[in-house]
Amino acid sequence: xxxxxxxxxxxxxxxxxxxxLTRSIAVMVALVLILMxxxxxxxxxxILAVPGNGDADLWRYVSLRIPLLISRFLPFSVLLGTLIAFxxxxxxxxxxxxxxxxxxxxxxxxxxxxxxxxLAAAEFAFNETVVVKAxxxxxxxxxxxxxxxxxxxxxLSNVWLLSGDDLIRAGRVSGQGAGFRIDNLVVYDRTxxxxxxxxxxxxxxPNGGQWLLTGTRIYDAAMNLITKPGRAExxxxxxxxxxxxxxxxxxxxxxxxxxxxxxxxxxxGRQTDEARSGLAHKISQPLSMLLMPLLAAxxxxxxxxxxxxxxxxxxxxxLGFAFFVADNFSLAMGNSGAYPPLIAAWAPFLxxxxxxxxxxxxxxx
Numbered sequence: 001x002x003x004x005x006x007x008x009x010x011x012x013x014x015x016x017x018x019x020x021l022t023r024s025i026a027v028m029v030a031l032v033l034i035l036m037x038x039x040x041x042x043x044x045x046x047i048l049a050v051p052g053n054g055d056a057d058l059w060r061y062v063s064l065r066i067p068l069l070i071s072r073f074l075p076f077s078v079l080l081g082t083l084i085a086f087x088x089x090x091x092x093x094x095x096x097x098x099x100x101x102x103x104x105x106x107x108x109x110x111x112x113x114x115x116x117x118x119l120a121a122a123e124f125a126f127n128e129t130v131v132v133k134a135x136x137x138x139x140x141x142x143x144x145x146x147x148x149x150x151x152x153x154x155x156l157s158n159v160w161l162l163s164g165d166d167l168i169r170a171g172r173v174s175g176q177g178a179g180f181r182i183d184n185l186v187v188y189d190r191t192x193x194x195x196x197x198x199x200x201x202x203x204x205x206p207n208g209g210q211w212l213l214t215g216t217r218i219y220d221a222a223m224n225l226i227t228k229p230g231r232a233e234x235x236x237x238x239x240x241x242x243x244x245x246x247x248x249x250x251x252x253x254x255x256x257x258x259x260x261x262x263x264x265x266x267x268x269g270r271q272t273d274e275a276r277s278g279l280a281h282k283i284s285q286p287l288s289m290l291l292m293p294l295l296a297a298x299x300x301x302x303x304x305x306x307x308x309x310x311x312x313x314x315x316x317x318x319l320g321f322a323f324f325v326a327d328n329f330s331l332a333m334g335n336s337g338a339y340p341p342l343i344a345a346w347a348p349f350l351x352x353x354x355x356x357x358x359x360x361x362x363x364x365x
Contacts (some may be wrong), residue, residue: 006110007105013111019088020112020293024081024119031077032069039065047146057146071131074123075285078116079292084311087298092311095300098358101261105301105360112293120286127282128254129269136252140172149174156244156252163238165190173243180240181205185213187234190330195221211235250278258282273341277334280345285323288327288349295319301360319359323352 007013042061047053047061089095098108135155140149143157149172159170171184182204189197202215217231219225248261258279265272299313326348334344 002113005115006107007290008107008111012098012103016085016108016111017115019085020082020115022081023084024078027080027084028074028077029072031073032066035069035073036062036066043142050146052148053146061138061141061146064134064141067130067134068138071123071127071209074119075288075292076320076324078119078289079296079317082112082293082296083299083316086296086316087309090300090312105297106317109293109297109360110302113290116289116293118287123286123289124282127179127286132252132254135249138330139249139252140174144172156249159243161238161242163235165193168235168238168243170243182211182243186289199232201232204235204287206240207233209236211238214232220304250275255279255282271337273337274335276341277331277339277344280341281331284345284349288323289353291323291349291356292320294360295323295352297360299354319355320353323348326351 010211040058043061047057050057086095140155140157149155156173157171159168159173161168167188167190169186169188170182171186173180173182175181183202185199185201185204187197187199187201188195189199192320198219198221199213200217200219201213201280204211204213206212210233213232213234213322214230216229218227218229218232220227236270248258248265250258251276253261258275262272262275263281265275296316296319298319299309299316301312329337330348333339339347
């Protein structure tokens with residue numbers, strides 16, 4: 001007798017979800033621990049090389065990096081966790097028993113898809129409340145060679161701006177209003193595309209229509225001479241708003257703030273392809289977890305005694321890897337303006353949804 005319900009029995013659905021969640025979380029914890037250990041081995045020397053930094057700063061780095069690793073590798077952990085669960089179900093003939101009870105492949109997957117939807121919502125909330133803040137702080141801290149950074153809100157790092165012929169690089173932009181400041185400033189003073197001077201300053205603050213630079217060193221290309229006036233005025237006509245809009249990194253801004261920045265860029269006539277692609281990807285990236293049970297389903301179906309369980313698991317893993325590669329490639333193309341933002345964010349999702357569904361139907365249904 002065929003079961004026409006969307007989900008199997010309540011007990012079976014809870015059993016499937018428990019297997020799915022426990023194995024996915026276990027894989028995620030293992031991945032994060034391994035990757036965090038490797039990352040810390042590479043960065044601990046740089047952190048401890050700064051006078052005043054100690055064990056507390058190492059733990060601070062770990063606390064900032066772990067949310068980023070969780071956000072990036074949670075979909076991959078869901079893929080591996082689902083594969084592990086399905087291989088176990090297949091080897092113990094539990095899938096055969098479900099099929100014999102009249103439960104279809106889609107009904108077996110339905111509880112996992114629902115659990116994936118809840119995981120996607122949790123990841124989106126986690127990204128918006130924790131990850132964007134951690135990304136902003138750890139990027140500014142690493143760009144400052146792990147020296148102490150101001151704790152003002154709105155910290156941006158490695159900001160580039162073109163003002164006329166001049167190129168301006170701000171190592172770090174922080175603060176608001178009267179407390180707005182630039183650290184590690186470099187100005188490439190050009191005339192007609194020819195470099196005339198390079199102005200470096202430890203910091204700069206607004207001063208009327210210009211900026212007051214401190215710790216200034218000026219290299220004169222014509223005279224091949226470096227002078228150190230200490231204090232100087234420069235950047236006439238450059239406003240703080242130009243610097244805060246010069247770099248809009250979707251990974252460092254929450255959804256609504258990013259949407260507001262896109263509107264500001266539009267009003268300023270600035271390029272918004274990267275920001276719009278990042279905005280759409282904030283939704284599509286967590287929802288990619290819905291694909292993982294579907295792509296891994298090939299490992300669940302087929303007789304275990306056929307000797308192809310490992311082959312099926314490898315095919316499911318290959319499909320998952322292919323999705324992540326396609327997703328990163330499509331996002332890069334969207335950032336460069338080659339793809340429209342919506343296509344860049346959603347095309348891989350829709351493509352692999354069709355591929356996963358096709359493979360499932362042709363092999364099982």
